[in-house]
Amino acid sequence: MTFQERLFQLRKQKGFSQETLAERMGVSRQAVSKWESGLSNPDINNLVFLSEIFEVSLDELIKGEAPQASEKEETIKIVEVPCSRHYEYKSRHHIGGIPLVHINVGWRGGRFKTHFKAKGIIAVGNIATGLISIGLISVGLFSFGALSFGLLALGGLALGLMLACGGMAAGGIAIGGVALGVFALGGLAVGMFASGGCAIASHIAVGGYARGHIACGDIARGVRIIERHISGSGTVIDSEMMILAIRQEFIGMWAPFREFLIMLYGGW
Incomplete structure (x- = not known):
């Protein structure tokens, strides 16, 4: 029995289509078809992988012969060389x-x-x-x-339409080392509303370095600068100034969303 016939026989015994075998091998269906038709032969790595999939020795696969007892241990050693699971x-x-x-x-x-x-x-x-x-x-x-x-x-x-969390995150709400979103929180945060070590926002930015329309930070750049104060619990935003700035700077904003921002930033 030739290798091509043996391969076809083993595939049928397993109930695999050429496409199924190709997916398990990580090759194209055309490659499997060529092996079975004798137009080409698999390399040694693919031969070993085939022997693992069909649970036969290389001798059985190539020659159609079961290994002798004295050869069995050596055959097993060859099959186990690639780490495949x-x-x-x-x-x-x-x-x-x-x-x-x-x-x-x-x-x-x-x-x-x-x-x-x-x-x-x-x-x-x-x-x-x-x-x-x-x-x-x-x-x-x-x-x-x-x-x-x-x-x-x-x-x-991570890329999330609503929420993204990761080393690099982009989404409606983004949290990560580098965060890009409508609401962004991270070491480097960029968005409409951003908070982080370095925060850059079109609307409100809070961070060590903050740049935005309303900015609050150790280094702040913006139209409205909000101070931070030292308290017993740490550094806090001047809530009254933040609330006033939001109401004055975002007059045309949808009122419920503006109130949400006041609740979000006014309590810091």
């Missing part, structure tokens, strides 16, 4: 054709591979897309990951 789970229950839970995580050669993708209501994967998503790269309504995008996003780099 993969786990996938899909729940039986679906909503709108999407699994309730899909977990698809793994790595190969000690590195995470982006072709392990999870898509579900709850998705966990190297790349995850779902209502609630957790992954190296995650996209969802509630998103958690090194790179996360969603309505509510938490991650090293």
Whole structure:
């Protein structure tokens, strides 16, 4: 039996399509098709990975022969050289054709591979897309990951339509080392309303260095400068001056939102 025939046989035994095997291998479907048709052969790393997926030795995979007892230990050593792990789970229950839970995580050669993708209501994967998503790269309504995008996003780099928290965060409300948002809070905060070590805002800025229409800080630049005072609890804003400035400078602002700002900044 040729290698091509053996590969086809093992794939069918596992119930894999060429596309499924290609996804697990991190190669294109065309590559698998060429292996099975004899137009090309996988390299040694892919051969080892194939042997792990089909749970056979390299001899069984290439020659179609089971290893002799004396050769078994040596064969196992060869198979274990690459550090490869993969786990996938899909729940039986679906909503709108999407699994309730899909977990698809793994790595190969000690590195995470982006072709392990999870898509579900709850998705966990190297790349995850779902209502609630957790992954190296995650996209969802509630998103958690090194790179996360969603309505509510938490991650090293987070982009959230409503709330974003991360080392670098951008969103309606952004909290992070570097924060960009309508309301921004961080070491470097930029937005309409910003608070942080360095705060730059179009409306109100509060921070060590503050630059905005209304500014309050150790170093403040703006149309209206609000002083800070030292008290027993630390440095506090002159609340009366802040409230007065908000009412005078934002006369045309929607009244309920202006009152919210007074409540937010007037109590500092």
